[in-house]
Structure formats: C-alpha cells, structure tokens
Amino acid sequence: MTHRTQSLPTPLVDDTARILKCLGHPLRLHILDFLERSGEATVSEIHEALDVEQAIASQHLINMRDKGILIRRKEGVNVYYAIGDARALKVLSCVREAAC
C-alpha cells in the first residue's frame, strides 16, 4: 500500500510522546480526570479525594506541570492546579467516550 500522507515530523512525535508518556500513569490520569471535573483544585483536595499521600500528589502535580500539562495558581498558602494543555483535555474526552 502506498503512503497517502506524510510521516509525522520527529519534533512533533517527540513532543507528543512526552505528553502521552506522562499521561500514561493511572494516578496522573486520575488527577487529570479530577481536575477536569473540578476546574481547579488544591494539592490537599487532590490528595484527599484520590487517597494518596500529600507528597506523592505533589510530586505528580509538579511532574505534570513541568511538562506543561498543568498550570498552577497560588493563593496564600494554597496552590491551585488546573489543566493547561488542550491535548490533555482531548485525551480525557476520548477516555470519557470510551466510558460510555
């Protein structure tokens, strides 16, 4: 069969792979799901809602933020995280579809 489309450019593949790899972890995917439904949430809210240690939650949140998947906003002693990447939202909506 002939190739009807061009091969994906390597920089795009590399960047996409980074995002997919990051989302390819159950807890991070749960966090993403929670944040999408919450709009935004503090570290405490997340670690309580998902029943994981505070440090673990913080580690994964920072991980996702480093990759541009999440953004954060400080308010006093609290830190609010939210989804900051359209690709992550897209992945989530695909998973939602599958859930039906």
Next chain:
Amino acid sequence: MTHRTQSLPTPLVDDTARILKCLGHPLRLHILDFLERSGEATVSEIHEALDVEQAIASQHLINMRDKGILIRRKEGVNVYYAIGDARALKVLSCVREAAC
C-alpha cells in the same frame, strides 16, 4: 465547582494508562504512524524505513502487540504487523490534526 460528571472508573483508567504509556515513546509512535500509512508492514520494512536495528524494531513491535495495540500475520518467513486498536488510531488522528 461541582463535579458535573462521574469520575472515570479505575479499570478504564488503568487500561488507558497502559496504552498511553506504550504510545508515549518516540519510536513506537513513529512505528504506529508508519503502520497507519502503510496499512501493514514487515519487521524488515519497518526497521529499514525508520532506520533502527532489526532487534530493536522487533522488541518494540512485540511490546505493542502484547498490549493489543498491534496485530500480526505471518506469511512464510515474513511477519506483517498492523494496527489493531481503535484507541491507537484515535491518538494518531489527534496528532495528525496537530501537525496541520
């Protein structure tokens, strides 16, 4: 903000994370892209087209097959791999969109 939708079920999240993690590797994503454009391809065609060692290509192909992302068909001494998972195709189409 209240939660307008239910949280994703854990088994679905786990399964999805497994797939995303697997696709979250540049070479595997390139292989997926190549297979989508080829329809199907042998190990040799893949390792030559993507310029990677035969054993490396085989390892990644088996990896993806183990996770149900690829299927394969034997024909004599050749083994043809093809995409066998709708989710993988969906991911690919999203990446294609981003490429435009």
Next chain:
DNA sequence: TAGTAATATATGAATATATATATATTGAGA
C-alpha cells in the same frame, strides 16, 4: 514571633525500561 497548615523537596530503595549485542529459531529454496 511562635505555631500551624499547606506545599515542596531531598533522598534512598525497589522496580521498570531502553538499548545493544549476540545468538537462536523458523521457513524457503538450491
């Protein structure tokens, strides 16, 4: 300014992953 709650960081141990290389297996044809 001392205490406290929220968050982040440092560190180590266990496990998983990626790559490279060498070798084995399989099937076809001379």
Next chain:
DNA sequence: TCTCAATATATATATATTCATATATTACTA
C-alpha cells in the same frame, strides 16, 4: 540437507521511574 534471510529471544548494562519517608519552606494567624 545446507544455506540464507527474516524474525525472535536472551542477556547485560545503563538509565529512568515510582513510591515512601523524612524534612524543609512558605504564608497565615494568634
């Protein structure tokens, strides 16, 4: 049956990831 080409497997090494735990930082408030 011998050889060759295609594919798979075994193994070692290096590196990355994950989780757990302890500790540090930060900002508010009494």
